[in-house]
């Protein structure tokens with residue numbers, strides 16, 4: 725079902741328990757202007773809060789997932805405006821959602837576009853995808869988490885090279901480096917991302933959310949703390965009806981019917 729929500733820079737659609745958000749500024753290669761980020765955040769918050777939605781797919785166009793922050797908007801910004809306006813902090817809304825978000829990337833994912841893709845829980849790339857942090861060529865550096873998330877995903881050497889030279893990585897290199905979970909033919913990108921999202925959305929929502937939170941914890945804490953966190957969350961899962969249903973269904977040789985409780 726396509727929904728008219730009054731957005732101008734994104735399109736939203738729901739298919740069963742999956743929400744599909746498409747960045748929609750084709751004339752600017754989906755450059756991430758303030759309005760687009762506000763609309764994206766609003767849509768993500770709405771789907772995150774909607775109990776009928778179990779997973780979100782975020783995509784762009786064939787030519788560009790997003791070619792970065794909107795350079796024309798940023799160009800006249802002064803330091804006081806940048807500091808007091810805290811321009812990039814609203815972008816954190818993408819990373820702070822509790823339901824899984826899959827980035828389906830075709831074409832350019834550059835600068836802020838690469839950073840938004842990395843804020844998602846995993847990236848499925850079309851064979852046309854190109855990733856890069858070219859900010860240095862504009863006289864700045866990544867400012868929406870790129871120096872941190874890229875380094876954690878691909879390691880210091882490759883992250884340093886990409887941030888210092890602005891070199892782009894193609895889809896095959898991105899897969900080898902661990903930036904993307906897999907590469908698919910461009911014509912199959914949305915179908916593959918939707919299939920993965922439908923699989924996730926068919927699982928128990930509380931268990932999905934606890935799993936996402938636990939994996940993310942590995943970025944933020946020591947191994948010992950992370951394992952303690954995982955242990956507590958794992959123990960709590962035995963208080964859910966879906967744990968009983970999932971394991972009973974296995975024993976009974978039938979498909980589980982999760983009730984998200």
Ligand SMILES: CC(C)=CC(=O)SCCNC(=O)CCNC(=O)[C@H](O)C(C)(C)COP(=O)(O)OP(=O)(O)OC[C@H]1O[C@@H](n2cnc3c(N)ncnc32)[C@H](O)[C@@H]1OP(=O)(O)O
Nearest residue numbers: 751752753755791792793794795796832834835836858867
């Ligand atoms: C600073 C922070 C926090 C984050 C950032 O993301 S800074 C931006 C980083 N991104 C870039 O530097 C990429 C900029 N874009 C390009 O280098 C090229 O557009 C390209 C290599 C992605 C594609 O080149 P192509 O020749 O195929 O297309 P263009 O004619 O260059 O672009 C078409 C159309 O889109 C406008 N465009 C592209 N990217 C941006 C952008 N990031 N911000 C604003 N506008 C962008 C481009 O100006 C052109 O529009 P006009 O025809 O109206 O000039």
